[in-house]
Amino acid sequence: MSTPTGFMEFKRQLPGDRSPSERVKDWEQFHKHMSDEELRTQGSRCMDCGTPYCHTGIDMIGGTSGCPVHNLIPEWNHLIYRDLWKEALDRLHKTNNFPEFTGTVCPAPCEGSCTVGLIGQPVAIKTIEQAIIDRGFEEGWVVPEPPEKRTGHKVAVVGSGPAGLACAAQLNKAGHEVTVYERSDRIGGLLMYGIPTMKLDKAVVQRRVDLLAAEGVKFVTNTEIGKDIPAQQLVDEFAAVVLCGGATKPREFNIEGSQLKGVHYAMPFLSGTIKSYLDSGLSDGNFLSAKDKDVIVIGGGDTGSDCVATALRHGCTSITQFGTHTKAPMQRDQLQNPWPQFPNVYTLDYAHEEAKALFGEDPREFSIMTTRFVGDEEGQLKELHTIDIQRIVDETGRKIYQPIPGTERVFPAQMALIAIGFDGPESTIIEELGLAQDRRSNVKARYGKYTTNADKVFAAGDMRRGQSLVVWAIHEGREVAREVDKFLMGASVLP
Template structure:
């Protein structure tokens, strides 16, 4: 323990973000950094609990509790307090291949289950994690570490998102020859095309990919397995195949007027902007623009929030984000949302802070159900009709929506973005390999084993578990690598 009374002596502090009105003028990350002394003080608030829920990584009602990759959080908090940054980096890398990703985009369920949060504000775990890995890069401590011995076994990883990259990194450490196939033109999966640059700048992803390439991993872009290369051929050419293609089949809405022009899936909107930005700094115009438009985002999750932030940077006239959920309370409901569940409380995400700074209010509309889209004479969207709802959950856990009469409303709209989640993985590979699926249409493979019904074929990440957190993808990629290593060699020293 750094100091037994640190959580009483010091208050929780977070890095100061760039001014919202300023940062919407560019596409750079919005966080600033804390000094080493500030971070040391924050590390002192960690109590090194006897049962540290911060790194338990378990599923509880309402979401994940603790860190799914089981980061040794109290250990590196203490090391930062003692000024041992290199040792802290080693402990961090022991459980997490990519802390530079999770330190930026993870919602930090570790902080939600921090014991200090029972009586006050939790430890600033995510901030410290981010600082450790960035210090590691600045000092030159993060360098390629290729394996000393190769096994001669060849493994194909399909998909270069966080699950695929984690799996590839671990298999390479075990000495296998790993090839990662990516259908896009850049390596990174949703880390590149999916998460906006203001949350995760893409040079951060490429920095890690360059290290992995120097360690001996082969990356193949612009190659879609199932189309450019058949799934059967891949299985024939490699000793094992790990499917990490994600849950990329977007869920749509069945609403009158859906066919109108100006209504788009959220990922088409986000990915088009990201690619145009990376290719030409948006000069090629190959993206859906929100400039001077009234924008409605249907969907209250992170993807919807990213659409809000992107629309602001495009220069939209207005932006509103619809959610079917009710507005969260200002304080945790200790009866229905007790510790160590992730706290369901009202907060402003980065995008909502920005919209409030530009337009004067939180852009979210809660408990809203869209009833129909209405277009103009040219078939373009011009307005949405909605009604307020009350959402309840029955005894089976099924959500029930009850419309509230008299709450109908009409909203002006020139651009509508659908961000209501994903239905699971795409079917091409699944059909070609005759893979079994679970009741949610994900590839059927037991957690902890990752084996499918087809010999040599494994599945991990969102393709196996459905849409989830980046940190769960890293967890599954690492564990799948261990199981593949066992399959190929009979045993494994991988964690």
């Protein structure tokens, strides 16, 4: 323990952000940095619990509790307090290949299960994690570490998102020759094209990709397995194939008027903007623009929030985000949402802060359902019709949403972005290889083993578990690498 009374002596402190009204004018990351002394003070708040729930990484009702990669959080908090930054980086990298990703975009379920949070504000775990990896790169401590010898086994990894990259990194450490296939023109999957640049700087992603390449991982872009190369060809040519293609099939939203011009799914909107920004600073115009439009985002999750932030930077006239869930309470409900569950409390995400700064209020509408889209005579969206809803338990015991009569409303809109989630992986590879699927259409592979019904074929990440957090993808990428190593070598030294 850094100091026995640190959690009582010092308050939680987070780095400041650039002003919302200013940062919407650019596409740069908006978090500021804390001094070493401030970070040491925050590290001192860690209690070094006898049972550190921040390690746990389990699914509980309402979300994840604790860190899925089982970060050694109390250890590196203590090392930061003692000003031992390089040692803290070593401990961090023991469990997490990419702390620069989780330190930036993870919702920090570790903080939700922090014991200090029982009586006050939790330790600023995510902030300290980000500071450690930033310091590691600044000091030149993070360098390529290619394996000393090769095993002669070749492994193909399909998909270069966090699961695919973590899997490739671990298998490469074990000495296998790893080739990662990506259908986009840049490596990174959702890290590159699914998360806006102001939330995750793409230079940070490319920096890690370059490190992996220097360590011996081979990357093949603009190549879609199942179309450009038959999936069976990989099975024939490689000792093992790991499918980490993600859950990229959008959930359909077929209501009246959904075919109108101006109605789009969220991911083409986000990825098109990111690619255009990286290619030309948006000067090529190859993206769906929200400029001068009333925009409605349907879906209350992180993807929807990213759509809000992106539309603001385009220069939309107004922005509203719909969610079917109720507005969260200001404080944790200890009966319905007890510690160490992830706290379901009202917060303003970065996008909501920005919208409030520009338009004067939280852009979210809660407990609302879109009933139809209405267009003009030219087939262009002009408005959305909605009704308020309430969640009830029906006669079979199911929880369903019930419309509330008399609460119909009309919202003007020239653009609607559908961000209601995903219905599992795309089917091309699944059908070609005859892979079994679970009831949610994900590739069927038991957690902890990751083997599919096809010989030599493994599956991990969102493609196996469904849409989830980046940190869960990294966890499964690491775990499937260990199982592949066992399959090839008979045993594994990978964690």
